[in-house]
Amino acid sequence: MRPPDDHPPVAAPKIGLLLINLGTPDRPERGAVRVYLKQFLSDPRVIEIPRLVWQPILRAIILNSRPRKSAHAYRQVWTDQGSPLAAITRRQAEALAGSFGEQVIVDHAMRYGRPAIAERIDALREQGCDRILLAPLYPQYCAATTATANDEAFRHLAGLRWQPAVRTLPPYHDDPAYIAALKAQIEEDLAALDFNPQAIVASFHGMPERTLRLGDPYHCHCQKTARLLGETLGRELTVAFQSRFGRARWLGPATEDVLAGLAGKSVTRIAIVAPGFSADCLETLEELAIRGRKTFLDAGGTHFAYLPCLNDGVPGIEMLRNIVGRELEGWLGK
Ligand SMILES: C=CC1=C(C)c2cc3[nH]c(cc4nc(cc5[nH]c(cc1n2)c(C)c5CCC(=O)O)C(CCC(=O)O)=C4C)c(C)c3C=C
């Protein structure tokens, strides 16, 4: 039977790969940072305080003071291509394009700000993707990052008549390909230094400590990454947690305390890495590379090196090809 003449066109089926990262303001200005922070800090996966209690605090206090301070920090790391996180995530998607043949369309989205997850899912659907792999680029699972990215995608899918089949990229904190990529990148960066660090600090984004007791595996994932990375590098890493927010107790030790403490113990030459961030961003370039350096040198350190994230470097892109390729198995060639 012939389809009716007004039947919508049916595109050849494709597979979508959607890289997802956290998101970043459009501009390093107070207004744009306020819009971004309002969306980010209104997410109940990020701030686990009852809405009725949190929203007045957010609107009356946080959004009146933090955007100015954060905009100043963003200005120090902003590039010609925009926010480092946005530029690097875009380049990661560009580097992966074509890696899995013509059948796979690679795109990227941000959980907060732009490009929005819903918009990019629609764009993939319009290009004929009836299968989509959602790939939140967080090696260590955390409800505040991995789960909320997937939630946002599923919320949008809930409104679609014709949903694509969907897979989500599992955490890869202990994946041999990830550990090997970190090792390759770190060894290359260490070899380029003009000093020999006595200690390597592995700094992960912090989380409220209660999330560990509530069953979030994030802390254990970070510890396992650091252990495996230390084993493969042949030297123990000093684990620390950065970016504390608010008054609650956070996972420790805090990176700034570790940096000052090492200098106080006559460790004068250090390197610091941030294995939990798949792309350099405000938290690595400003908090670690600028403020962390100052903390360490002010406390008596003499040599400090911030080693960049995997970003769109060869080891990082090879690793993404590897782990994404594995998740696409059974879909490719269909
Ligand atoms: C309670 C607040 C926050 C939690 C929980 C949190 C978890 C968390 N965040 C990342 C990764 C990133 N966070 C970034 C920025 C950022 N994070 C918070 C707060 C929490 N994060 C704020 C308020 C900000 C904005 C900047 C500021 O005002 O300080 C970024 C960088 C974004 C950028 O634009 O460059 C990343 C990346 C992880 C991995 C995580 C939990 C594991």
Ligand SMILES: [Fe+2]
């Ligand atoms: Fe954060």
Ligand SMILES: [Fe+2]
């Ligand atoms: Fe743990």
